[in-house]
Amino acid sequence: MKQFTNLFLQLDRTTKTNEKVELLKAYFLSAPEEDKIWALALFTGRRPPRPIKSSQVQEWALEQAGIPQWLYRESYSSVGDMAETISLLLPASESTSEKTLSEWFRDFVTLAKKTDDEKKSFLISAWRQLSPYEIFVFNKLMMGSFRIGVSQTLVVRAVSEVTNQEAAVVTHRVMGHWDPMTTTFKELIHAENLADQHSKPYPFYLAYAIEDELDNLGQPTEWFAEWKWDGIRAQIIFRNNELYIWSRGEELVTDKFPELHAFADFLPDGTVLDGEILCFSNERPLPFNVLQTRIGRKNVTKKILQEAPVALIAYDLLELEGVDIRKQPQEYRRQALENLYNSTPTNPAFRLSKLLDFQNWDELKALHTQSRENTAEGFMIKRKAAAYQTGRKKGDWWKWKVDPLSIDAVLIYAQKGSGRRAELYTDYTFAVWDQGKLIPFAKAYSGLTDAEIRRVDHFVKNNILEKFGPVRTVKPKLVFEIGFEGINASTRHKSGIAVRFPRMLRWREDKPAEEADTLDNLKQILNGYK
Amino acid sequence: MAGLLTFTSSSIYCAAANVHIDPWKPADFAIITHAHSDHAKPGCKHYLAHKDSASILRLRLGNDISLQTVDYGEKFSINGVQFSLHPAGHVIGSAQIRVEHKGEVWVASGDYKVQDDYFSAAFEPVRCHTFITESTFGLPIYKWRPQHEVMNDIREWWKENQLQDKASVLMGYALGKMQRLVKNLQPFDQKVFAHGAIFNVNEQLRAAGYDLPYIPRVTSDIDKKEYRGALILGTSSSLNTPWLKKFEPYSTGYCSGWMAVRGAKNRRSVDRGFVLSDHADWNELNWAVAETGAERVYVTHGYTDTFARWLNEKDIEAHEVKTSYGDEEEDVLPEEVVA
Numbered sequence: 001m002k003q004f005t006n007l008f009l010q011l012d013r014t015t016k017t018n019e020k021v022e023l024l025k026a027y028f029l030s031a032p033e034e035d036k037i038w039a040l041a042l043f044t045g046r047r048p049p050r051p052i053k054s055s056q057v058q059e060w061a062l063e064q065a066g067i068p069q070w071l072y073r074e075s076y077s078s079v080g081d082m083a084e085t086i087s088l089l090l091p092a093s094e095s096t097s098e099k100t101l102s103e104w105f106r107d108f109v110t111l112a113k114k115t116d117d118e119k120k121s122f123l124i125s126a127w128r129q130l131s132p133y134e135i136f137v138f139n140k141l142m143m144g145s146f147r148i149g150v151s152q153t154l155v156v157r158a159v160s161e162v163t164n165q166e167a168a169v170v171t172h173r174v175m176g177h178w179d180p181m182t183t184t185f186k187e188l189i190h191a192e193n194l195a196d197q198h199s200k201p202y203p204f205y206l207a208y209a210i211e212d213e214l215d216n217l218g219q220p221t222e223w224f225a226e227w228k229w230d231g232i233r234a235q236i237i238f239r240n241n242e243l244y245i246w247s248r249g250e251e252l253v254t255d256k257f258p259e260l261h262a263f264a265d266f267l268p269d270g271t272v273l274d275g276e277i278l279c280f281s282n283e284r285p286l287p288f289n290v291l292q293t294r295i296g297r298k299n300v301t302k303k304i305l306q307e308a309p310v311a312l313i314a315y316d317l318l319e320l321e322g323v324d325i326r327k328q329p330q331e332y333r334r335q336a337l338e339n340l341y342n343s344t345p346t347n348p349a350f351r352l353s354k355l356l357d358f359q360n361w362d363e364l365k366a367l368h369t370q371s372r373e374n375t376a377e378g379f380m381i382k383r384k385a386a387a388y389q390t391g392r393k394k395g396d397w398w399k400w401k402v403d404p405l406s407i408d409a410v411l412i413y414a415q416k417g418s419g420r421r422a423e424l425y426t427d428y429t430f431a432v433w434d435q436g437k438l439i440p441f442a443k444a445y446s447g448l449t450d451a452e453i454r455r456v457d458h459f460v461k462n463n464i465l466e467k468f469g470p471v472r473t474v475k476p477k478l479v480f481e482i483g484f485e486g487i488n489a490s491t492r493h494k495s496g497i498a499v500r501f502p503r504m505l506r507w508r509e510d511k512p513a514e515e516a517d518t519l520d521n522l523k524q525i526l527n528g529y530k
Numbered sequence: 531m532a533g534l535l536t537f538t539s540s541s542i543y544c545a546a547a548n549v550h551i552d553p554w555k556p557a558d559f560a561i562i563t564h565a566h567s568d569h570a571k572p573g574c575k576h577y578l579a580h581k582d583s584a585s586i587l588r589l590r591l592g593n594d595i596s597l598q599t600v601d602y603g604e605k606f607s608i609n610g611v612q613f614s615l616h617p618a619g620h621v622i623g624s625a626q627i628r629v630e631h632k633g634e635v636w637v638a639s640g641d642y643k644v645q646d647d648y649f650s651a652a653f654e655p656v657r658c659h660t661f662i663t664e665s666t667f668g669l670p671i672y673k674w675r676p677q678h679e680v681m682n683d684i685r686e687w688w689k690e691n692q693l694q695d696k697a698s699v700l701m702g703y704a705l706g707k708m709q710r711l712v713k714n715l716q717p718f719d720q721k722v723f724a725h726g727a728i729f730n731v732n733e734q735l736r737a738a739g740y741d742l743p744y745i746p747r748v749t750s751d752i753d754k755k756e757y758r759g760a761l762i763l764g765t766s767s768s769l770n771t772p773w774l775k776k777f778e779p780y781s782t783g784y785c786s787g788w789m790a791v792r793g794a795k796n797r798r799s800v801d802r803g804f805v806l807s808d809h810a811d812w813n814e815l816n817w818a819v820a821e822t823g824a825e826r827v828y829v830t831h832g833y834t835d836t837f838a839r840w841l842n843e844k845d846i847e848a849h850e851v852k853t854s855y856g857d858e859e860e861d862v863l864p865e866e867v868v869a
Contacts, residue, residue, distance in 0.1 A: 012792065012796070013801055013802060014801065015799055065670065067670050068843070070839070071669075071670060071836065071840060074669060074833070074836045075669050075670060075671045078669055078671065078791065079671060079791050079793065080793050081792070081793070084791070084792060085671060088670075088671035088672075088673070088790065088791070089670055089671060417793075423788065423791070423793065423794050423797070424797070450797070
């Protein structure tokens with residue numbers, strides 16, 4: 001545990017990628033064998049089972065610290081993290097512990113079945129033998145909210161360098177189903193032939209936003225262009241008579257989309273498709289929020305299946321007849337995809353991403369302005385010679401999104417952020433005018449520079465009108481241009497409108513609050529967008 | 531009857547003596563608790579402060595200010611109101627102001643810390659009926675470790691950097707934190723340099739006879755090789771500025787009570803946060819309030835509502851007060867000022 005805490009502490013101290021990889025490598029070289037698999041599980045977002053309810057953890061911590069609930073809440077709002085807040089509140093520990101990471105986890109597993117009293121005495125005795133920083137890491141592990149500034153890519157890099165394996169192989173092995181309780185590090189990483197590999201998706205190839213002028217991409221004939229859809233990026237895998245659907249978040253989402261189960265009836269064995277899952281109605285894709293409400297549901301009802309069924313818009317083929325064809329050029333894979341599509345019976349759930357017809361870049365630019373009418377976010381531009389790469393890579397795939405919709409709105413509520421922004425008022429609610437009143441319509445957290453955040457924070461602190469729990473009502477004075485990706489009518493919002501991905505485009509210091517936009521302006525955008 | 535001290539829109543005011551404590555707007559007669567810029571503002575006709583505050587007050591407010599100084603515990607009367615200054619332990623010369631009139635005693639403590647930093651006179655609790663306390667770190671998450679442990683952490687970090695041939699840039703407030711660091715980290719077996727603003731404060735204090743070692747200032751004509759393995763003292767505002775460039779490769783350390791929280795440290799993108807504060811932590815605030823024996827407490831700058839509520843729940847009458855203190859973050863001395 002000390003070694004893992006130390007790793008955590010050191011990772012937390014550096015922002016440099018190379019240093020992080022070095023630290024991870026040192027850990028994977030020197031950690032106890034049985035700890036490695038747990039560390040790998042944590043770093044790849046596999047939540048360990050939560051043995052104790054967080055409300056109980058909190059209650060027992062307050063008892064130990066001797067402070068009331070409200071003071072805990074105040075403390076929490078300054079720290080922004082429960083595990084850390086508790087580690088700072090608890091009295092200093094009296095002894096030390098040599099337990100390893102895996103020993104603690106094995107304790108957690110047996111703990112789940114124990115009585116509350118047993119859980120409580122376990123927890124208090126654990127806290128008493130750990131240092132404040134160990135308590136912090138311990139709480140994080142226990143409460144299954146383990147996040148650290150280390151991406152899966154970095155961990156894969158470290159593991160692959162330490163074990164002398166290709167990064168792609170490690171990525172492939174780390175993704176998918178395995179359980180640190182039953183799998184060893186050796187089995188997962190080193191085993192020659194892994195038995196159950198059929199379910200595993202390929203690492204997704206991700207595009208960067210285009211930075212340059214289109215004209216600098218070279219000949220238009222070397223490129224494909226397609227609409228960029230606002231859905232869920234997914235791979236559909238059919239191997240050994242089993243269908244698997246993986247989202248880009250590396251989640252297995254097969255059960256969420258029964259409409260796509262028919263793919264098992266017509267896909268040839270050994271097929272992997274890459275595409276976008278979207279809801280459709282009357283042959284038109286629906287906005288993302290329809291899909292979003294659906295994903296949130298445990299069960300997909302008949303009503304949903306009828307009103308907003310999903311379909312896959314396929315745009316790439318990664319495996320054909322059991323052969324990995326990712327190294328083949330885009331053009332080849334596209335042709336293979338079309339052949340596959342044409343040879344399967346028509347099914348409304350299987351659609352082919354349309355290639356856009358353009359002779360020169362100007363034609364493409366003209367088409368781009370029609371993105372919104374086509375319910376698209378813009379274009380994907382792919383080099384015909386491109387291989388299907390791993391992760392976010394520049395050069396061959398570009399996304400070219402339409403400019404966000406925007407409106408000038410007034411800051412009316414502020415709340416302190418969490419994590420690295422816990423001391424500052426960084427979470428804002430914005431409003432537009434309606435008959436002399438300000439109607440809130442969006443919350444936004446991002447888009448300002450650190451220097452701007454400090455200035456807004458300073459303004460908030462000096463202009464608080466009222467306090468409601470952690471929320472502060474602020475004198476309506478500051479105006480920001482709020483950008484968003486989509487807009488929909490909503491009965492759940494006071495404004496009657498819900499916007500997607502709101503963010504601050506800029507601070508309109510030139511604009512007095514009275515001149516901010518109105519609800520009518522928002523409604524016009526809504527009507528124009530439909 | 532109004533209180534002996536009242537909280538006006540420009541100061542903590544003693545009407546009976548017509549004296550302002552730490553006014554943030556110009557006043558005729560100002561008693562200054564300490565020389566940080568949020569407590570010592572320019573424009574007053576006459577200032578009174580502890581003698582150890584004099585040199586920095588003059589550096590900051592000008593040599594021509596009308597300034598009267600007193601020692602700790604020295605009693606003086608204004609319009610029949612008795613005043614005396616007592617150590618607050620915050621920075622050199624920092625004082626709590628004791629005010630007594632017709633048997634009623636108030637203490638305005640300005641900023642204070644309880645751990646002895648071996649440079650400012652150590653905090654002494656003063657018995658009173660009404661105590662005015664700060665609450666910068668008035669949350670139970672803020673609990674300081676003993677100073678020598680933090681100093682050891684800093685030494686270790688410096689040593690690690692030396693092994694990697696890096697410079698160690700240690701940042702914090704020019705007045706207070708830096709002298710505390712120098713006093714407690716010395717003797718130095720490697721080179722140490724200071725940012726111009728820190729150099730000015732140090733030299734001003736040395737000229738006034740205080741026991742500090744000479745630390746050369748960072749200038750453009752110093753050979754960059756000199757910085758390898760050296761300790762560079764920077765102001766809290768030097769973080770993420772081009773000033774740091776000349777020290778490449780370097781590691782940054784930041785000394786502040788805020789470093790107790792990971793988020794606060796990460797937000798500043800500093801390599802190491804050292805939890806070292808010139809303010810009282812949660813336990814110390816509670817201890818100080820108890821030691822004064824005060825039956826009433828006014829809580830200024832910081833977690834005012836939280837700390838006041840906590841005290842009220844502990845059956846100590848407490849009130850939140852709005853002042854303009856607590857903006858030390860912007861506390862930067864101009865580098866051009868010639869000491």
